[in-house]
Amino acid sequence: GAVVSQHPSWVICKSGTSVKIECRSLDFQATTMFWYRQFPKQSLMLMATSNEGSKATYEQGVEKDKFLINHASLTLSTLTVTSAHPEDSSFYICSAPGYSWGGGYNEQFFGPGTRLTVL
Amino acid sequence: GEDVEQSLFLSVREGDSSVINCTYTDSSSTYLYWYKQEPGAGLQLLTYIFSNMDMKQDQRLTVLLNKKDKHLSLRIADTQTGDSAIYFCAESPTGGGADGLTFGKGTHLIIQP
Numbered sequence: 001g002a003v004v005s006q007h008p009s010w011v012i013c014k015s016g017t018s019v020k021i022e023c024r025s026l027d028f029q030a031t032t033m034f035w036y037r038q039f040p041k042q043s044l045m046l047m048a049t050s051n052e053g054s055k056a057t058y059e060q061g062v063e064k065d066k067f068l069i070n071h072a073s074l075t076l077s078t079l080t081v082t083s084a085h086p087e088d089s090s091f092y093i094c095s096a097p098g099y100s101w102g103g104g105y106n107e108q109f110f111g112p113g114t115r116l117t118v119l
Numbered sequence: 120g121e122d123v124e125q126s127l128f129l130s131v132r133e134g135d136s137s138v139i140n141c142t143y144t145d146s147s148s149t150y151l152y153w154y155k156q157e158p159g160a161g162l163q164l165l166t167y168i169f170s171n172m173d174m175k176q177d178q179r180l181t182v183l184l185n186k187k188d189k190h191l192s193l194r195i196a197d198t199q200t201g202d203s204a205i206y207f208c209a210e211s212p213t214g215g216g217a218d219g220l221t222f223g224k225g226t227h228l229i230i231q232p
Contacts, residue, residue, distance in 0.1 A: 004161065034219040034220075036219070036222075041127065041224065041225075042224055043123070043207070043222040043223055043224040043225060044162075044207070044220075044222040045222075046219035046220070046221070049218075049219060059219075093161070093162070095162075095219075095220075100164075107164050107167070108164070108220060109161075110154075110161040110162035110163075111161050112159065112160055112161040113161065
């Protein structure tokens with residue numbers, strides 16, 4: 001099936017610094033990608049929809065100036081957590097819709113996630 | 120808003136059947152999914168069902184949908200140690216492309232030898 005990668009897998013940073021997380025679709029193109037965050041024992045919460053060539057769409061309650069999204073190409077979306085604080089520590093997961101040749105339908109392909117720890 | 124609920128843990132013996140339950144509130148949910156999450160790996164789509172279906176079977180997996188009660192279940196027959204993972208129920212009003220998904224908190228399936 002289609003593969004989505006994320007980099008880095010985990011990152012530790014100091015409070016006040018900015019961190020960039022990359023999401024790549026490796027063998028397919030994606031005009032849309034989605035960013036989620038997951039707290040321990042919690043569900044994945046959709047943060048924003050990343051749109052290639054236009055502005056991202058943010059879910060209610062998500063600060064767009066805090067979580068900057070750039071969909072630079074048809075295979076790359078980046079999430080930058082600006083001026084990170086300990087409460088931003090979480091597991092960030094991206095997904096991209098693609099065609100499942102085996103199943104014959106569209107589905108979301110998920111990256112392995114990025115663990116962010118802010119000290 | 121939309122809400123998807125699951126129990127957090129399920130413990131079963133190896134070889135038994137596992138039944139993971141999920142309830143959702145969004146009446147416009149058209150696509151319902153089951154994902155598996157193993158440590159260090161991305162979410163893997165196990166199966167899905169459209170809201171106009173009652174049941175779907177795929178090898179060891181059986182999905183039952185009670186649209187009236189907004190209840191979805193995943194049955195794993197002959198549960199094996201490799202089935203140990205967190206299982207997420209998710210829903211979407213559209214297909215797998217136009218919108219993000221709404222997830223439950225996930226059910227941690229524990230396999231006893």
